[in-house]
Amino acid sequence: LLPPFLHRNRNNLEEFIDKICQYVIRDMDKYGVCVVDKFLGMEKGLAVLNEVLYMYSAGLFEDGQLVSNKGSTNDLKTIRGDQIIWLDGKEHQCQNIGMLISRVDAIIMRANKMHNNGKIGNYTINGRTKAMVACYPGHGSHYVKHVDNPNRDGRCITAIYYLNRDWDIKENGGLLRIFPEGWRDQVADIEPLFDRILFFWSDRRNPHEVQPAYKTRYAITLWYFDAEERNQACRRYQRESA
Ligand SMILES: O=C(O)CCC(=O)Nc1cc2ccccc2cn1
Numbered sequence: 001l002l003p004p005f006l007h008r009n010r011n012n013l014e015e016f017i018d019k020i021c022q023y024v025i026r027d028m029d030k031y032g033v034c035v036v037d038k039f040l041g042m043e044k045g046l047a048v049l050n051e052v053l054y055m056y057s058a059g060l061f062e063d064g065q066l067v068s069n070k071g072s073t074n075d076l077k078t079i080r081g082d083q084i085i086w087l088d089g090k091e092h093q094c095q096n097i098g099m100l101i102s103r104v105d106a107i108i109m110r111a112n113k114m115h116n117n118g119k120i121g122n123y124t125i126n127g128r129t130k131a132m133v134a135c136y137p138g139h140g141s142h143y144v145k146h147v148d149n150p151n152r153d154g155r156c157i158t159a160i161y162y163l164n165r166d167w168d169i170k171e172n173g174g175l176l177r178i179f180p181e182g183w184r185d186q187v188a189d190i191e192p193l194f195d196r197i198l199f200f201w202s203d204r205r206n207p208h209e210v211q212p213a214y215k216t217r218y219a220i221t222l223w224y225f226d227a228e229e230r231n232q233a234c235r236r237y238q239r240e241s242a
């Protein structure tokens with residue numbers, strides 16, 4: 001038992017995770033959107049950026065998988081101009097990306113536990129996608145207004161970590177505009193700033209678009225699954241493909 005004047009000094013990472021987790025729970029419940037700046041700090045943020053730049057310069061990114069194949073091929077390019085690579089963070093030369101992923105996991109899983117007995121926003125989160133590292137090459141590349149999970153595929157929270165230093169939204173564009181349902185004609189304009197992390201509900205509550213970017217724009221996205229919705233989606237998928 002510790003003497004009364006000595007407090008168990010929890011390491012500051014744990015306290016940091018707790019604090020961010022409070023913001024996430026409160027803001028997701030209130031707004032369905034949450035933004036946290038200085039998520040990793042300059043040194044770790046730069047280490048993640050350098051790993052992304054290294055992979056991009058090594059030509060490992062592919063053209064974004066198209067989420068909807070409306071019309072002929074040439075207008076598909078107009079749906080999204082990003083280039084992507086999927087990572088689980090354990091790859092060689094990705095240990096800092098791996099550290100980022102585990103930090104986001106820690107916040108989501110703790111929020112899951114802390115909030116009304118094991119649910120955040122009535123979800124029970126039990127998994128996530130790999131990390132999708134995206135680059136908008138910057139010749140006006142953009143992403144049209146869309147919903148991440150329009151048809152209950154199981155994804156409930158989108159988490160996006162931005163890596164863009166000295167980003168000037170007027171010069172460089174690339175604004176993420178969210179049109180939160182129920183906000184009437186209000187929008188949430190999120191600048192893709194270095195070491196900023198954004199959380200939002202992945203479903204129809206948050207249609208969003210990336211406006212044309214005129215400078216290379218990097219982001220790392222994770223989607224977290226709700227156990228129930230994911231199971232139902234998988235069962236549906238098995239039935240359909242049977
Ligand atoms: O970079 C940002 O600020 C957000 C970009 C964005 O919305 N990306 C995105 C990427 C996607 C890739 C596959 C399937 C669905 C997807 C939905 N959204």
Ligand SMILES: [Mn+2]
Binds near residue numbers: 147208
């Ligand atoms: Mn999206």
